[in-house]
Amino acid sequence: MLAAIDVETARRILGDAVLGPVEVGDIFGLDGAVPPIPYSPAELEAAASTGDELLVLRTQRAAGKPLTLLQLIECAPNAFDQRFLRKMGYQLKEEWGIELEPLAKSETSAPGWMLVRKEILDGTRNLPYEEQTEQLRRYARSLGIREPAIRRRSAVETAYDLVLYRAARGERLLADTWDWSASRTLDGGYLNVGGFGPDGMQVLSYSTAVRHGALGVCPSRSPQAAG
Secondary structure: OOOOEOHHHHHHHHHHHEEOHHHHHHHOOOOOOOOOEOOOHHHHHHHHHHOOEEEEEEOOEEOOEEOOHHHHHHHOHHHEOHHHOOOOOEOOEOOOOHHHOHHHHOOOOOOEEEEEEOOOOHHHOOOOHHHHHHHHHHHHHHHOOOHHHEEOOOHHHHHHHHHHHHHHHOOOOOOOOEEEEEEEOOOOOEEEEEEEEOOEEEEEEEOOOOOOOOEEOOOEEOOHHHO
16 A cells, blocks of 8 residues: 655645645634545646646535535535525426525535546536546546546535635636536436636536536546555
8 A cells, every 4th residue: 555645745746736634724624633645646746737636635524513515505605606595496396496405404525635627527518417427437548547436526525625726726616617416316416516606606406418518527536546
């Protein structure tokens, strides 16, 4: 097993593309010890060479509570477009908003470090959900890594990353695109997060058949040493 590298080494490789304990502590606070970074220097150098990946430390709690979508909205209300939180409707329901969806109060992000693309992968644009998933498999093969190592974020992971990056770096990622997540709603749609303009990000849900050019996937990349 490779020895874990420290945060300072990761910053030397990735620079401002590391959102670590300082950034997380300032915004959400940190409970307990910081987990080791599971990526090798070679993996971080490969990410740095593209310039389009972040190394993000995620926590499951904020203000002493599980860090769900609802808790994120409570912690950072200005980061969310209030028009899309309740009773705005969408393709499958006349009245729907993320605050009415049960998973918004139960789903939390997995704690620890993760590499994730800042913007959606071009090859996943304008495709229905399952065809996007096939594109992620092809993307993994193009990187020469195991297919399961490339995955979608959950909706709360996407929202967490956007809130954290905006607070730490002063920039809104996914300003005019949407990341289609692995978070499934009660009626079989999947949440997507993005459109992070001046009014805040939007959290929407689409059926798997929907497709448009601004809807894609920001893949997460698990460490290869994880097996």
